[in-house]
Amino acid sequence: MNELASSAAADKLQAKAAFRPPTVNQVRVEGFFGPRIDTIATSTARILFDRCVNAGMLDQIDPERPNPGQRIPFQGTNSTVTSQMFWDSDIAKSIETAAYALYRRPDPDLEAQVDAVIDAYGRLQEDSGYCNSWYLRIQPGKRWTNLRDCHELYCAGHLMEAAVAYYHATGKRKLMDIMCRYADHIDGLFGTQEGRMRGYPGHEEIELALVKLGRATGEQRYLDLAKFFIDQRGTQPHYYDQEAGARGAQLADYHFGTYEYSQSHKPVREQREVVGHAVRAAYLYAGMADVATEFGDNSLMPALEGLWDHLTQRNLYIHGGFGPSETNEGLTFDFDLPNETAYAETCAAVALVFWASRMLGRGPDVRYGDVMERALYNCALAGLSMDGTNFFYENPLESRGDHHRWDWHHCPCCPPNISRLLASVGTYAYGIAESEVAVHLYCAGSAALEVAGKKVQISQETGYPYDGQIVLKIEPEGEAEFALSLRLPGWARGHAVTVNGETVDVAEAENGYLRIWRCWSKGDRVTLHMEMPVETVHANPLVPNNQGRIALMRGPLVYCLEEVDNGAALNSLVLAADAQFESVEVDGLTGHIAATTQAQRESYLGEGLYSRKAPVRETVHIKAVPYHAWDNREGGEMLVWVRQERG
Numbered sequence: 001m002n003e004l005a006s007s008a009a010a011d012k013l014q015a016k017a018a019f020r021p022p023t024v025n026q027v028r029v030e031g032f033f034g035p036r037i038d039t040i041a042t043s044t045a046r047i048l049f050d051r052c053v054n055a056g057m058l059d060q061i062d063p064e065r066p067n068p069g070q071r072i073p074f075q076g077t078n079s080t081v082t083s084q085m086f087w088d089s090d091i092a093k094s095i096e097t098a099a100y101a102l103y104r105r106p107d108p109d110l111e112a113q114v115d116a117v118i119d120a121y122g123r124l125q126e127d128s129g130y131c132n133s134w135y136l137r138i139q140p141g142k143r144w145t146n147l148r149d150c151h152e153l154y155c156a157g158h159l160m161e162a163a164v165a166y167y168h169a170t171g172k173r174k175l176m177d178i179m180c181r182y183a184d185h186i187d188g189l190f191g192t193q194e195g196r197m198r199g200y201p202g203h204e205e206i207e208l209a210l211v212k213l214g215r216a217t218g219e220q221r222y223l224d225l226a227k228f229f230i231d232q233r234g235t236q237p238h239y240y241d242q243e244a245g246a247r248g249a250q251l252a253d254y255h256f257g258t259y260e261y262s263q264s265h266k267p268v269r270e271q272r273e274v275v276g277h278a279v280r281a282a283y284l285y286a287g288m289a290d291v292a293t294e295f296g297d298n299s300l301m302p303a304l305e306g307l308w309d310h311l312t313q314r315n316l317y318i319h320g321g322f323g324p325s326e327t328n329e330g331l332t333f334d335f336d337l338p339n340e341t342a343y344a345e346t347c348a349a350v351a352l353v354f355w356a357s358r359m360l361g362r363g364p365d366v367r368y369g370d371v372m373e374r375a376l377y378n379c380a381l382a383g384l385s386m387d388g389t390n391f392f393y394e395n396p397l398e399s400r401g402d403h404h405r406w407d408w409h410h411c412p413c414c415p416p417n418i419s420r421l422l423a424s425v426g427t428y429a430y431g432i433a434e435s436e437v438a439v440h441l442y443c444a445g446s447a448a449l450e451v452a453g454k455k456v457q458i459s460q461e462t463g464y465p466y467d468g469q470i471v472l473k474i475e476p477e478g479e480a481e482f483a484l485s486l487r488l489p490g491w492a493r494g495h496a497v498t499v500n501g502e503t504v505d506v507a508e509a510e511n512g513y514l515r516i517w518r519c520w521s522k523g524d525r526v527t528l529h530m531e532m533p534v535e536t537v538h539a540n541p542l543v544p545n546n547q548g549r550i551a552l553m554r555g556p557l558v559y560c561l562e563e564v565d566n567g568a569a570l571n572s573l574v575l576a577a578d579a580q581f582e583s584v585e586v587d588g589l590t591g592h593i594a595a596t597t598q599a600q601r602e603s604y605l606g607e608g609l610y611s612r613k614a615p616v617r618e619t620v621h622i623k624a625v626p627y628h629a630w631d632n633r634e635g636g637e638m639l640v641w642v643r644q645e646r647g
Contacts, residue, residue, distance in 0.1 A: 022426070041104040044097070093419075134152075148243060156186065202264075205287075208287040226287060227294075234264045258276075280330075283351050315336075346382075349383070384422065436484075439487060552624050562630055574600045575622075583596075
């Protein structure tokens with residue numbers, strides 16, 4: 001049995017990394033995200049398991065359950081669904097969500113339910129360590145024969161993440177032991193040595209998971225295996241060609257036609273454009289960033305920075321989503337950002353948060369912190385309803401009133417993905433290095449960290465994201481000298497910083513972070529105040545859908561118009577070039593802030609489709625609400641990009 005590594009081994013790994021995130025048991029989140037996490041703990045985590053069971057997932061996983069792979073009723077419908085090769089990943093993300101929920105709020109029944117699933121995986125696992133329900137119970141004899149199209153390594157990665165989360169949250173290590181044996185098995189199969197497979201996952205994910213597992217166990221081999229998968233991807237001779245030939249498949253029959261779909265069209269260090277399936281891409285880049293951090297591998301940075309610029313400057317929706325096309329669930333061509341038909345999968349926004357957070361492993365940089373925050377607060381957060389029961393798969397920026405959350409899906413990747421992200425959001429708030437703490441996200445709560453050889457408690461008091469004032473209280477166990485780096489978001493138009501009431505001159509931010517180096521004492525207080533007005537944002541003219549239109553933002557939040565507040569025909573509304581906004585509470589969304597202003601509503605005077613008569617206008621008041629909160633009240637139209645008069 002692979003025991004957890006000693007603290008000395010973990011310290012050895014720690015020395016290689018620049019900045020690492022805290023684990024979930026080091027952070028307590030309150031404020032804005034607190035109620036959302038409570039809802040996940042009291043409702044969503046249970047719902048995920050119930051719907052996975054109703055879909056038949058345990059019938060596939062547990063050897064003691066009969067009839068794997070039969071067609072079963074699809075929950076809430078008259079249709080049926082068959083077993084899926086990726087179900088291990090959905091169960092794994094549900095276990096991960098439950099882990100964070102249990103840390104938040106003890107729930108013996110939920111814990112027993114998770115333990116029962118873990119026991120099933122214990123029964124499923126072979127003596128060799130292999131542990132994949134699809135290839136053990138549905139297609140035995142075909143394991144490791146089709147990495148290109150199937151999800152063996154992807155599922156393994158999600159199970160590894162679940163194991164780490166459950167260990168940190170509960171202290172239980174049974175799933176960790178199972179996954180360490182599985183990781184050992186995989187490590188013995190793959191590599192550049194004679195007789196080993198030089199393959200890599202068709203759906204990336206295991207790369208970042210192995211880094212998590214390596215950090216939790218102190219096992220260097222898991223980090224090395226992650227680097228192997230990164231280094232091998234897209235090299236020649238192409239592994240997927242060889243693999244297809246070995247199983248007698250025709251290369252021309254590849255469904256997606258190009259290896260760009262899985263970002264395996266060229267070695268990763270040669271890639272500069274984000275292509276293919278959006279979720280796979282961001283998972284890969286997150287793994288690349290982790291490897292760059294853990295190994296100090298600067299050779300990956302030109303690719304990572306080029307890919308980042310390509311996404312954020314040409315292909316990123318304003319709400320932090322990406323991937324406009326349903327056809328490949330991903331990228332098409334530069335500046336193709338349609339609003340009503342935007343795919344912008346919730347999982348892609350979640351994966352972008354993962355990627356951005358790992359780019360911060362090399363050091364604080366507002367480019368990554370800002371995008372992480374925008375994707376989190378907007379596209380990703382919209383993926384879960386306020387009551388924690390329903391989910392968005394696609395996240396358009398315009399709706400005619402026919403786009404709503406659903407309770408489940410035949411491909412249920414998004415529900416547990418957004419749930420595990422929100423339930424662990426505190427781990428994305430900080431980065432810890434040997435002598436520096438970076439604060440990436442602002443949210444009320446506290447964190448128990450270790451920096452400069454001392455235990456340090458940091459608490460935040462704030463109404464963020466609706467209030468731009470943050471008070472941080474620093475409580476080291478003894479005097480400790482280290483840097484505290486505070487992200488100054490790109491949207492902040494003015495700021496002030498005080499330490500214990502005295503103004504600090506931090507006009508020169510380093511990569512967008514205000515760095516305060518001092519010897520900290522118990523009770524030190526840092527106050528950061530940032531102005532947070534409602535602002536209008538214009539799109540690059542190369543995005544044709546948004547010409548003559550603006551989007552509204554306040555702080556990190558993107559706003560939208562809903563029919564419930566503004567009536568139908570939202571595209572008939574026109575804002576003045578100098579519109580002034582006020583902030584008010586949202587009816588039916590307690591605690592959320594809306595933006596109101598005057599606008600003009602156009603009415604058509606013609607009788608047919610076209611007319612020589614110009615529309616007439618009347619003055620109306622409009623109200624915009626945070627995008628993440630839309631479709632939580634009455635159904636109806638929604639619009640992010642609003643027409644505006646030219647100044």
